[in-house]
Amino acid sequence: MTLDINIKNIKKNAYRICKNKEETALRVRVPGGEITGDLIEIVSKIANTYGDGRIHLTTRQGFEILGIKWEDIDKVNLMVAPLMDKLEINHVDANAGYPAAGTRNIAACIGNKVCLKAQYNTTEFAKKIEKSIFPHDFHFKVALTGCPNDCQKVRSNDFGIIGMTLPKLDISKCVSCGRCEKKCKGLSTGAIKMVNYKPQRDHDRCIGCGECALNCPTSAWTRDAEKYYRLAIMGRTGKRNPRLAEDWIIWADEASIIKIIKNTYDYVDKYIDRSLPKEHIGYIVDRTGFMEFKKWALKDVDLPEYSVMKNNVYWSGMKYPGIK
Ligand code: SF4
Ligand code: SF4
Ligand code: SF4
Numbered sequence: 001m002t003l004d005i006n007i008k009n010i011k012k013n014a015y016r017i018c019k020n021k022e023e024t025a026l027r028v029r030v031p032g033g034e035i036t037g038d039l040i041e042i043v044s045k046i047a048n049t050y051g052d053g054r055i056h057l058t059t060r061q062g063f064e065i066l067g068i069k070w071e072d073i074d075k076v077n078l079m080v081a082p083l084m085d086k087l088e089i090n091h092v093d094a095n096a097g098y099p100a101a102g103t104r105n106i107a108a109c110i111g112n113k114v115c116l117k118a119q120y121n122t123t124e125f126a127k128k129i130e131k132s133i134f135p136h137d138f139h140f141k142v143a144l145t146g147c148p149n150d151c152q153k154v155r156s157n158d159f160g161i162i163g164m165t166l167p168k169l170d171i172s173k174c175v176s177c178g179r180c181e182k183k184c185k186g187l188s189t190g191a192i193k194m195v196n197y198k199p200q201r202d203h204d205r206c207i208g209c210g211e212c213a214l215n216c217p218t219s220a221w222t223r224d225a226e227k228y229y230r231l232a233i234m235g236r237t238g239k240r241n242p243r244l245a246e247d248w249i250i251w252a253d254e255a256s257i258i259k260i261i262k263n264t265y266d267y268v269d270k271y272i273d274r275s276l277p278k279e280h281i282g283y284i285v286d287r288t289g290f291m292e293f294k295k296w297a298l299k300d301v302d303l304p305e306y307s308v309m310k311n312n313v314y315w316s317g318m319k320y321p322g323i324k
Contacts, residue, residue: 029105031130032123033061100135118146119163164208166224173220243317267296
């Protein structure tokens, strides 16, 4: 059977070109990695009706529905429409399927819905970012993790957002047990020292993990109500120079992070090499230099006073012989 298929459009709609040319697979995005049982039933129904029954769980917390026949794409789009609506995915016409596949699903660890160590609701923040940046054809990867344990491995993303807390001490509640010093040293960066039987926190060494607050028996240490984030940038997997994202801004706020990511789309639009099939942001930054990226990324960003920003960022990573 010969079908008149516009491959470019189909790929844009999150359908994959598969090894078996007779069929395709649909990538379903789940911003923040949270989905309800009734929505999983829709995924399951699509797989059983139009796929071959198999669903692959992707590393970016989406689903990939396998074995869909090309001729069934319009019907699959109709079935996926309520899923897009309920997950609040931006679209113009849900019945036409996903409006773009470039900007990848915003992935997140489970966050403070469940995890004691989390500093914030990772899914909520992921959904906010999704609303601000999707749909877009540019290949952006954003991931969030609730604390420096980084279960989500966000440093392999263009933007890795790591939750931080500012520990607050009520010295009147401290019984000088030394537990915070021990935990900070054993589990984290050793930012607390007992001085004259009272804990002192070195702000420059503190990574905002919250172990002191979690382990203080009298709640003398508590987490500040304000949310803080570490923004690590331009990590990547892939062929030429895979590398981990490096910290750029520490103790950042939510609004600034969203604005920086949005600004980066303008920067990419200006500098992307359109002669290439695709160019990841990190390679564009390598080409233009970090300072040019920084100029664009910080446009109209009003970082709070407490934020700490590195003037320059350097990456290393792995390089194959002969690659500069
Ligand atoms: S990264 Fe931190 S907050 Fe997220 S699941 Fe792991 S331990 Fe919990
Ligand atoms: S763990 Fe709490 S009570 Fe013990 S030394 Fe630290 S602040 Fe004081
Ligand atoms: S938040 Fe973490 S790094 Fe900072 S003082 Fe507490 S235990 Fe140490």
